[in-house]
Amino acid sequence: MSGSTRHRSRLGRRQLLRGVLGGIPIAIGLPRLGAMLDDHGEAYADGKPLPRRFGVWAFGNGVHLDRWVPKQTGPAWQITDELTPLAPIKQHLTVVSGFDLPYDGRPHASGNTVLMTSAQILGVDDVTYTARRASIDQLVARELAAETPLRSLEIGIDDGEAHERGTAFHWWSHNGPNSPNRCIYSCREVFNRLFGDIAAADAGGAALLVRERQSVLDAIVTDAQRLNRGLGSGDRARLEQHLEGIRAIEKRITRRGAVVCAAPSPPADDLVGPSLGVDYEPRGPLVNRTMAELLALALSCDLTRVFTYQLVKPGSRVAIASIGFGRYHDITHNEPGDQPKCTATIKLFMRELLVLAQALKAIPEGKGTLLDNCGILASSDCTTPKVHGSHDFPMLVLGNAGGRIKSGVHIRGKGENACMVPLSLARATGAKIPEFGEGKGRLTQGLAALETGA
């Protein structure tokens, strides 16, 4: 028998998977995706292809190029020191090196904004910075908006101090200048955002609840529309965005009938608690694992197809007790010589990335896994810890976006625009995005070497 038939027989429509979410056992209804596949397991029964997801995974303060960039290019590359934690998923990993950010340069540790917009950073005043345009994840989210209940999901683990002022130093995803998509740092809140509507209502009260919520939203929309009259363009734009947020909620409420997943049990209370604050340990890894599982669920239930996952903020100032005293950003400047503590921190970040990769890999989807149907860019806010910089920008790609992206290779460039990578991954979802960025960052093509052409 073919593999797909064997695969299919394991997935009964109502099969429950026993799993562990945040340390407590849960029962998850399997996503409909598995049950509604056609015989080959590559598409839905109605012929639509399996969805491809776009994600960005962020860590702070860069890498040491001599310990990160593989010596070999192509499929025969070997794992380097700082990439060692990712060895178990090497065949799902592509390393991209040798590309530069199209970056005029200031301020330091803000390369994330350039990478996400392929444009210069916008200075609100001399010390506050934001994105100049909508970021690539939102370009995808806009096109796919009708497909999923949530446009996009922004998750953060470290909610501590930012390095400088302005939205560019807190968040990677923007809708435009001063319009960030802030991360959610609480597992409970992520849970509620994903499953709140589904979990809340019992069968009887559901219809009533929906009607009531709709009337509340109607009242809010009427109020917003009245306010909007006679305002300047900047104000109107901001109120419009608020209205869009309301409409997005409306859409989710009315979609309830098309629910794909049964909701799992909510995460344990002790994960909700006080913010991570300065210390990454001991709670950070636990929060990371829970968030990774929640994200995997959200993607496999097709609640969204676009995400940003910020392990730490740009220029991160977390302190990691097991590695050494002091905030990470300060260590990057002060540690002399080879910077073994910085390397240890980078490896910790990579271990946390592995957690997400494995959570995605654990969910079968089509012929492979959810990870295969993702195109995730893992990158940072600068090239190296000590000098920061924007040349030879460190980028990893996880997953192969349903066969559209090359996996398991090392691609090395010669100083071209690094933003071609997120553009390729974005287009792999099916989003059109004819152009990306502006000025010297303006792009109409992604990175051909990364694309399979499928």
Added chain:
Amino acid sequence: MPVVLALTLTLPLGACRQLNRPDGNAATRASASGGEPVVRRLTTKQYRNVLTDIFGEGLVLPTLDEEPATGGFSTTGASQVATSFQGVEQYLTAADAVARQVLTDEARRYTVVGCVPGVAVDRPCASRFIDRLGRAAFRRPLDSDERQRFLDLALHTAQRRNDFWAGLRVAVTALLASPSFIYVIERGRPELEPNGRRRLTSYELATRLSLFLWNTGPDEVLLDAAARDELADPAGLRRHVLRLLASPRAKLGLRNFFAELYRMDAVEMIRREKDKMPVTSVRAIGRTMKEETMLVLEHNVFTEREDFRKLFTTRDTFLNRDMALIYQAKVVDGGMFTKIMLPEDSPRRGLLGHASFLAGTSAPDKTSPTVRGKWIRETLLCEPIPAPPPNVDTNLPPIEGEHKSLRERLEEHRLDFGCNKCHQLIDPIGLSFEKFDHFGEYREKDGEVPIDTSGELDGKPFASPVELGQMLAADPRVPSCLMRNLFSYATGRILQDKHDRHDQRALAELTSRFERSGYRVFAALQALTTSEAFTHVR
């Protein structure tokens, strides 16, 4: 000020700014010429305070994203930054959570609603409550359409569920999630005045006053005054300003301003290694440091109502036992703060002698003269220093061989021309404080190396932080900078005094009144809130 001196002051700063300028204030300049932003969000603190005022203490308020301090303050951030989709959801969730808590708690709901329903669909009771709540939440009376909308919501729900309180709950959720609650609107009156401005309506002015001075929405007294248009008359306005200033809430309100201005959120996170000194609370030491500074400011502004510039030369401060340990002052008993005067030979004077400044500008294990100098430039003189250029190694050369002072190691900044342009403006200031370590404690030497506390501010030399304090107390930029910051915080609008002549004039006028009052902040608050720039919009 003589022209020559002015040129000398602006040239070096100009060169520093040109070196690293991003595209330069494009966003804010655009909004200034096209009209000020009319719509700004309540800050998270204001939002919480308003809900507490309306519904009472003890509410569990769900998380709301803090606004980033774009423009320097929560208020300027709240007027610049758009609400994300997730943020909109948070408001809805918060509104729902508050409505549930208030209206399912029997004791609280009777207190808040003020009438007892006879039947499920009790129109008079619902109507009275919605009118009152609407006025408090929207900071103005509801118009007839609005009243109808929310009343219908309440009564239809009450009927469907046969539950009066459920009806109110849904209406309250809608009210609290409405943009008219969440956003502060400042359109001004329809009539354009000769100077091209519009006067704020009484309700808008009441809101602006209350948000600035009390960090919350206008109370019933102020709303009643607005209803009678009392704030349109200068005497009436002044009366209400004095009433607000007389309340303890004004102290809290101004505390919030100074905490944001002096970046106390970073100070609060300072912690102490256990083995260094027997402070009572290792983790709370940052909050203790903040408290010293806040008490000193409160004392100057409200209790003594004296010259603000004394805060750079005074030996007066408030210490508790832990702070006294850090300052090697006479040990004060207990956790309570007492007012003391440091001895004549103390190296500390005023705010720049506080641990909040000295430790707040340091790394956990070492000082940063550059950061200290930058803080003084930006916070006290309103002269921002741009970030370093990219691809530059900003690390100090490692300590090798002979003992070098930090001053010598920082020479690198000033030998390189590219670095020098900006660093010459900040390092010579910050280096003067090297006898205060990263915790704000005094030390004669840095290890074995003697410390030179001399410095230079725009060409004028000084021998120690004490002398720098005296120079700052006499520097005209300091009062002007404070007024600029107050104005920005109060209106949520970044002052464009460098580009816009209206703002320039407004700032000059405010600073001049500040000076004439003897540099008393209490007087400045009155001057600001009764000024045309505050009572009008463009």
